Amino acid sequence: LIDDDYTVNADRMVLYFDENKPLNVGPDDIYAFGNVLISSFKRNENKKIVAKSTLAADKGSIFRKKNKALFLGNVKVRDDAFQLDSDQLHIFVEKYPQGTVFPVMKKGEAPRRIRINREYELKHITAFKNVKIFRKNAEGDEKAYGDRADYFIKNRKITLTGTAEKPPVLYKGENT
Numbered sequence: 001l002i003d004d005d006y007t008v009n010a011d012r013m014v015l016y017f018d019e020n021k022p023l024n025v026g027p028d029d030i031y032a033f034g035n036v037l038i039s040s041f042k043r044n045e046n047k048k049i050v051a052k053s054t055l056a057a058d059k060g061s062i063f064r065k066k067n068k069a070l071f072l073g074n075v076k077v078r079d080d081a082f083q084l085d086s087d088q089l090h091i092f093v094e095k096y097p098q099g100t101v102f103p104v105m106k107k108g109e110a111p112r113r114i115r116i117n118r119e120y121e122l123k124h125i126t127a128f129k130n131v132k133i134f135r136k137n138a139e140g141d142e143k144a145y146g147d148r149a150d151y152f153i154k155n156r157k158i159t160l161t162g163t164a165e166k167p168p169v170l171y172k173g174e175n176t
Contacts, residue, residue, distance in 0.1 A: 001030065005118060006040040008032060010060070030062040036071065040116065053079035057089070067093050067120070075127070081136040086149070087129035093120040114153055125151045133158070143171040 001008040001015070003026070011034030015027035038055040058073030069091040077084040093116055100121075114122040126148065127133075133144040146160040146168035162168040 001027075005116075006038060008036070008038050008062075010034055010036045026064070028064050030060075030064075032060045032062075034058065036060040053077070055089075067095075067123075069093075083132075083134040084127055084149075085130070085132040086127035088127070090126045090128075091122065092124040094123045095119055096121045122153050124153065125149075127151075131160070133160075137172075140172060145169045 001013065008030065010032035012032070014031040016029040017023060017027050018025075036055075036057045036059060038060070040053045040055075042052070055071065055075070055077050057071035057075045060069065060071040062069040071089040071091075073087065075084075075086045075089045077089070096119070116122055128148055131144075131146045131149045133142075133149060135142045144158070144160050146162045147166065148161045150159045151157070152159075160168040160170070
């Protein structure tokens, strides 16, 4: 599945289209199985790719009408400054107003807005089981481990929880 801003690859995909919409609008729901890989591209004014992020998982479901996506099994999110691994990932997005400008962030700074494509921005993500987060930061790299992580983008806040047997852990800078 190829779009201007992203590609979705998988061993098998099932796409559901709304019969009342033209096909070029794209599918309403996507179910992907086996070696799911989503690559997202950020382009400059000249349409040249200046940044790329990827999400890989064993299975994935994207529900465009519900503004959410679910990924299961060996989930890995990667970009230039951030990595997240987990067993399960839930992504929630929202439409942004036309003409919205997404500010350029300094290297190592957590963004307040993350553009997904021409219409949607990331609102909230929740990662479950065996959560590992790595972030490059100007003050030193950060690593976090836990059982669950909730990331609220506009607040730039991650809530990390664990279990009684395995509490959450945060390493910052040289503490590793």
